[in-house]
Amino acid sequence: DNTVATPVGARLFDQGVDIIVHSLTKFIGGHGTSIGGIVIDSGNFDWSSQPDRFKILVGPDPSYHGVVWADALGPAAYIGRVRTVLLRNTGAALSPFNSFLFLQGVETLPLRMERHNSNAKAVAEHLAANDDVAWVYYPGLDSSPYKEVADKVLTGGYGALVTFGLKGGLDAGKSFIEGLELFSHLANIGDAKSLAIHPASTTHSQLNEEELASAGVTQETVRLSVGIENIEDILGDIDQALAKSRAAAAA
Numbered sequence: 001d002n003t004v005a006t007p008v009g010a011r012l013f014d015q016g017v018d019i020i021v022h023s024l025t026k027f028i029g030g031h032g033t034s035i036g037g038i039v040i041d042s043g044n045f046d047w048s049s050q051p052d053r054f055k056i057l058v059g060p061d062p063s064y065h066g067v068v069w070a071d072a073l074g075p076a077a078y079i080g081r082v083r084t085v086l087l088r089n090t091g092a093a094l095s096p097f098n099s100f101l102f103l104q105g106v107e108t109l110p111l112r113m114e115r116h117n118s119n120a121k122a123v124a125e126h127l128a129a130n131d132d133v134a135w136v137y138y139p140g141l142d143s144s145p146y147k148e149v150a151d152k153v154l155t156g157g158y159g160a161l162v163t164f165g166l167k168g169g170l171d172a173g174k175s176f177i178e179g180l181e182l183f184s185h186l187a188n189i190g191d192a193k194s195l196a197i198h199p200a201s202t203t204h205s206q207l208n209e210e211e212l213a214s215a216g217v218t219q220e221t222v223r224l225s226v227g228i229e230n231i232e233d234i235l236g237d238i239d240q241a242l243a244k245s246r247a248a249a250a251a
Contacts, residue, residue: 003027004189008113009156018045019078026190027160030105030112034098041079057081112192115228117157123226124162126235132172132242134220137163160227161189165220166242168249173198173220179244182229182237194227194234 002012003023012020022028024036048070051058057077060066064085069077087093094102117140124138136143139150140158150158166172176198177185183196187203197203199217207215226234 004159004161005154005156006109006113008110009117009154009159011155013042015153018042023190024102024105025188027113027116028105028109028190029102030108030190030192031101032186032188032191032193034101036094036098036102037092039079039082041076041082043075043079045075045078047075047077054078061085112228113157113160116160116226119228119231119234120160120162120224120226121158122231123224123234123238124164126238127162127164130242132167132246134165134167160225162224162226164222164224165218166222166245168220168245170200170219172245172249173222174201175245175248176222176241177201179241180237181240182233183224183241189223189225191225192228194229194237195225196222198222 001022002010002020003026006022006027018041020040020042022038022040024038025032025034028038029036047054047057054070057069060068061081064081069081073080120138121140124136124141127133128136128141128143138144138158138161139146139154141147144150166176168175177196180196183194184191185197186195187197188195199221200212200219204212204215204217207217212218
């Protein structure tokens with residue numbers, strides 16, 4: 001899944017990957033206007049080489065007149081079945097207008113990702129230096145345990161997602177989100193505009209402490225999808241929201 005890195009950030013076929021998926025709704029579309037996804041096959045994998053693992057591709061497919069996809073299409077067996085059986089069964093076909101919007105988004109993807117990457121790194125560094133922040137997760141930080149891997153895989157930048165925790169816990173996280181003015185409070189990621197969410201009080205609010213922990217979410221967790229606005233505006237909004245959160249905790 002190369003949704004977050006995008007083709008700009010990670011050239012996965014060059015790294016040996018055979019199948020890549022993207023949520024087009026995120027960075028490729030870039031504006032939160034359409035829902036869509038894409039599956040990309042490198043066309044280089046020999047599906048017949050591992051018949052025990054890929055039985056549906058190397059044996060007769062009863063759902064499609066008994067065709068043996070590997071015999072009929074060779075390396076294109078997987079993507080051929082996706083285009084026929086999966087598309088037929090799910091109806092997952094983009095509308096022409098949504099396709100147009102995604103194509104419009106692709107045109108500016110490299111420029112947007114350049115700004116996403118630089119802004120997100122600046123935000124991560126800014127948060128890491130703030131006394132109200134308990135921790136920051138961003139692969140571009142020198143303190144990240146994933147920095148070495150990120151340097152190898154994310155050849156085009158570290159991405160736009162920054163996750164951090166506030167020392168005040170659940171209430172601090174909620175107050176921070178409510179205090180934001182530039183950031184939009186949305187569960188999506190990848191828009192040109194900056195987005196923020198506090199999972200424990202929204203998307204994961206139905207989970208108890210144990211379930212939150214198993215999902216990798218803590219009470220203080222805040223996720224930012226850093227947009228392409230002016231970095232001073234972004235940092236200013238974060239700082240004033242942190243101040244509001246601090247004041248609410250002291251009240």
